[in-house]
Amino acid sequence: MAGEFALIDKYFARPTPSAILGPGDDCALLQPSPGMQLAVTTDMLVAGTHFLPDTDPKNLGWKALAVNLSDLAAMGAVPRWVTLAGAMPAADETWIASFAEGFFACAREYGVDVVGGDTTKGPLNLCITALGEIEPGQALRRDGAQIGHQIWVSGRPGLASLGLAQLQGRIELPAPWQRLCIGALEKPRPRVALGRALRGIASAAIDVSDGLLADLGHIAERSGCAVAVRLVQLPHLPKGDNYDAVLRKLALECQLAGGDDYELCFTAPAEQHVAIGRIAADLELPLWCIGEMTDGPAGEVTVFDPDDKPVEFERKGFDHFS
């Protein structure tokens, strides 16, 4: 079995053209672009909590990086550099090679260099820190939404948690959904281009990691408004016949509270409607106007049914310790 340093070199020390000094020293050295601000995010993924222990390591490598790039996307930042720290129970070279393949595939796709890391022995745990750059004053923060601003979401939140339920054998999805939902779970696409396009248009943004209502609640709380979500405006389900009532209900719950989707949820003044439509067309990405910010208690999220009556939902997000 190769030693720690040899393993790191073999799979993770790759050229880092965007860095002055890449992996292999006490620190990486980077030259920030003049005048730009840095956006920094860190995420820890634990086997059994964030992913199934037998997850395909290639998919896991992609996703571990993608969820961090999604945080940069939600600020409107350009992804630049990442560090990767990992604990593993053993130096399983096959696993590491496959993980690295997925990780670097995502890094290439989004143009980031892996500039440093740490490898150690322990229960499987991955921690990534991502650095991006954003023009001063242009970041899409959570605290800029105002009463009357429309609420938008990209893609189809809920697919990832439906995919998880399918993989865990808790449901049997119709055939055309299966690949779509499992794909959303295993290979999320951080909405970097959308985040960049929303600079100067969106008033607030967040990525849908905890669940749509929970994440909207974060925007509402930080912005000091309430939120009204309208069921009739939610993204359509994938096309298909004969969806039974149970599946429709489950799909709705996953849409509202499923999480792990990494779509962007954002707010914008109503007059940006046309600009947002143009972005959706340019990016070939559906953007749905699902409600609006309202004059209510800060952080309150209310869902309205087609008759404009409030609906009660139990699960409002994923809290690891509650």
Added chain:
Amino acid sequence: MAGEFALIDKYFARPTPSAILGPGDDCALLQPSPGMQLAVTTDMLVAGTHFLPDTDPKNLGWKALAVNLSDLAAMGAVPRWVTLAGAMPAADETWIASFAEGFFACAREYGVDVVGGDTTKGPLNLCITALGEIEPGQALRRDGAQIGHQIWVSGRPGLASLGLAQLQGRIELPAPWQRLCIGALEKPRPRVALGRALRGIASAAIDVSDGLLADLGHIAERSGCAVAVRLVQLPHLPKGDNYDAVLRKLALECQLAGGDDYELCFTAPAEQHVAIGRIAADLELPLWCIGEMTDGPAGEVTVFDPDDKPVEFERKGFDHFS
């Protein structure tokens, strides 16, 4: 038991005067100082591998941050910002409060802001990423040592591993050593001021985390030289009487291969001798010239006894997977 978000807010969301936007959004926003380069390092600490599971959480909080600042020190960088991600088996509020106390004590002491993080459920694991700033071209890299350059080390490497042996009941240190060694283990002092002072003086530097010989080997390998360490020039043992032969031998092994000390080991041209002496006096920190870079196979480390004969050592560092 408080939820994840409440816990984070309560203990880790503190004012971040050096950040444009601190914790609580998708990313932190930072404004790098014009013209400076960024130094970035990440370290993962796992219970049972890097620290004893019953370690005092306050000490652990200090040390978790200190070991990262030590990497910045070894580059000559000014510490600026850190992120902290942690997995914990349960949201033990007493533990978290105590950990945060130690962590922020270290942050205050070294002037860094904690700008972001992540908290999750899982086997105890802490991952910190630290960002510092360094003038372009001034970083103390590992690859700048040249044949003939002197090798220096700060403080007294080996104390931390002696302290660990004492805590584990493997040895019984003389009374005056105990506090010194356990203190070195539990509350390492990152040599930030030394790293800054060595800009323009040292040709290469590393912090002693894996063990003196192993870390010297990293400098030697990256610089394409060999290393000669002279036993007679090593730091003196703490003052005391009647050290027996077993203890002397163990202390020597810990000095050369113990690791976990976070002293700086650096190289410099011989003519910098006087400047280095002045730095030692200014910082009230002993600096020892322990050998020199030699014309041998890249990465080879040889230890010479008082009669100038090579000595063999088995343990040349700590490799988690070998």
